[in-house]
Each structure stands twice: as C-alpha cells, then as structure tokens.
Amino acid sequence: MKLLLIEDVPPLAELTREALEAEGFTVDHAPDVEAARAILSVIPPDVIVLDLGLPDGDGLDLLHGLRNEGRAIPVLVVTARAGLNDRIDGLDRGADDYIVKPAAPAEIAARCRALLRRPGGLLGRKLQLGDLAFDTTSRHVTAGGRALALARREIDVLEVLLRKMGQSVPRRMIEDAIYTLDETPGPNALEASVSRLRRQLAEAGANVEIHTIRGVGYLIAEAREA
Template sequence: MRILVIEDTDDVGEAVVHAFERMGHAVDWEKSRRDAEDALAVQNYALVVLDINLPDGSGFDLLSGLRSRGSTTPVLVLTARALVDDRVDALDTGADDYLVKPFDFRELEARARALMRRRQGSAVSILTAGNLALDQTTRAVSVAGRSVELTRREVCLLEVLLGHPGKAFSKNELLDQLYGFENEAGPNAIELYVGRLRRKLAGANVKIQTLRGVGYQILDLPDAQP
C-alpha cells in the first residue's frame, strides 16, 4: 500500500517512514503543508499519517480541506498535544485515529494496519482467496498451509490484489501502490512481479488474470491454475 507521511521533525519522520517501509509499503514523506497538499493533489493513498504542527500551517486545516473535498482516505494524526480537547478536535475534523507523541512504533503499525483493513472492509488481518492466505501483520504468505517466500514488493502487490478480489487494476495503479515519488519504475516492473507471483504461488487455487488493455485481477477459482 502507498502511504503519505506528513511530519516536519526529521528523526520522527525517518523512523515512521522506516517502520512502514519495513512493513512493505511504499512511502512518500513530506515536511510541510504545501508539499503535502501537492502530493495529495496528484496521488491516491491508502493512509495519511499527519502531524498537526507543521512549519507553514496547521495539520487540522489540511485535514479539513481533505474532508471538504470528499476524500475518505484514512488519516492517522500524530501530535504532541495530549489534552482531551485536542483529541476531540482531531476526530471531529475528520481524523480516523489519533496517536500522542512519544509513541511505541508497534502501536503505530497496529493502528495503521487497522485503518487500512477498515478501508478494505475487513475486520481481520488475514486476507484470503481460495487456499491462499496473506497475514498483513507478519507479512507471511501461505498456500494450503505451506509457507511461500516472497520479496517485500511481491507481498505488497499480492496485498493490493487480495484486498480487492475481482477488481481490475491497471499497471499504473499498481505502480502507484508499490513505488513512491523517489523511485522510478515502469509498467514492465509490474509484469515482472506478476510473473514471479504466478510462479511462486504454484498450487494456489486462485488465478492472477491478465486483462488485455486493462491490467490484472485476482480471482478465486477452485479449479484454476495460476
């Protein structure tokens, strides 16, 4: 999944970005309200992690503007403000969750996973199709109970497809979820990862189907060969 981190403090931002990249997500990191708004104008995100105190304005204003435009992107607010009124303001403005600094990164990761699951309409951390399972907490993948070793980006690609079974994703949509602004990759990269997934998921009764001129979708077909 692709995540936008909006945090102007270098050490906090670096730690948050590292935590999400370790989970296998593509991450864009912006340090100001203006740069964050520019990113949001051109890119869709699975999650926004938002610091309230930014050098060129309030994160509350950015959040309010995001919701006024009809965006339903989950927003997790990070702030040093610990008062109940501040938490209430964040939630009333449109935040989906709230975490007070300093925080334990295990809690940050757990809250982020919960928000992204909620967006997918899932209450549990395991995505399944047929005999294929992906644990979003441990990033472990199995076929009929057999562990399958995948790279970080292969897991991310599978997570996107399994999160919306049957939905067709274009190559550009998948690229957007696997790579941040600082990484350059072309449509051929998606073809490469899909090919690898098909080989590594041999024995799974699901199919990653190519839709010519459209993209890819994953289908739960008990009798299909991947």
C-alpha cells in the same frame, strides 16, 4: 500500500519512514502542508499519517480541506497536543484515529492497518489473526489452513470482532451489526453465539482467544502463550 507521512521533524520523519517501510508500507514523506498538498494532488495515498504542528500551517486545516473535497482517505493523526482539557478535536474534523506522541512506529503501523481493515478499506477483504484467516467476500474461515464450518450468526460475530482485533467491542455494537431490526434476540442470545464460536475455534485448534469483558463486551486476540 501507499502511505503519506506528514511530519516536520527530520529525524523523526526518517525513523518513522524506515519503520513503516519495514512493515511493508510504501512511504511518501511531506515535511509541510504545501508539500503534502502537492503529493495529494498527484498520487493519492491509501492512508495518511498526519502530524498536527507543521511549520506552514495546522495539520487539522489540511485534514479539514481534504474532507471538504470529499476525499475519504483514512487519516491517523499523531499529536503532542492531547492533554486533559484539549483532547484533539481532530476526530470531529475528520480524523479516523489519533495517537499521542511519542508513539512507537510499530504502533503507528498497527493503527494504519486497523484503519485499512475497516469495511470498504483496502485490507477489508482478508482479515488475519494468528493462524485464523477470514475472507470477507467469500465469508470463508480457515484455521491453520483448514476450513471451519460455522453457522451464519457465528461468522457475523467473528467478522465484527476481527475488524476490531485487539480492541474491545461493546456488545451493543455486535448486536447492532448481527441482528436485523425485525429480530428480537433474547438477553442471552449473543452469549450463546459467542460460546458456540469459542468451542468451534478451540476444536479447530485456532490460536486465537475471545475474551469476555464483563459489563462491556468482547475482544478477540491471539492466544497468550502459556
């Protein structure tokens, strides 16, 4: 996957680049807005990591210009600015996610993969967590290579959770994604689906766990080693 890293501090750019390359990304580096524009016009990347304070301009302006051109490349903003009062308006200006400096390169890589896992994203076809694999095209689910026979509703729930693996998914978001407008699910319908899914994952020996966050929703993560 091609990644464009826009970062003006040389040692930080070099270290981040090495870490991202170790995670399997092909990294182009631009130290300023001008270089970034040049690279974007030649080889469009799959994902952009954008530092906001650049020597020749503001990263947000670059982002804004990109969105005005109608380009939907996922952008992860890395910023030192986020504070109490000035939470970046980057999300409003077209950023897909943001992370506050100093961020570990491993986390930058994880966030980039999460962006690419979004529906329509490059990694959107195959979702992998632990030994659980989900093919979004064929809608086949395997655990440790063995196929799982899941009902359509459970597959829907699993897909929503896997697309946001490691993050909380509000139950409203799951309900919106799995029920049509005509369906009126009972108050415990989602709980029932999730508990069936949990049982089947456990029976198949998958090393993933669906956590309940009471009052909020659910979260899927690799099982903790006991």
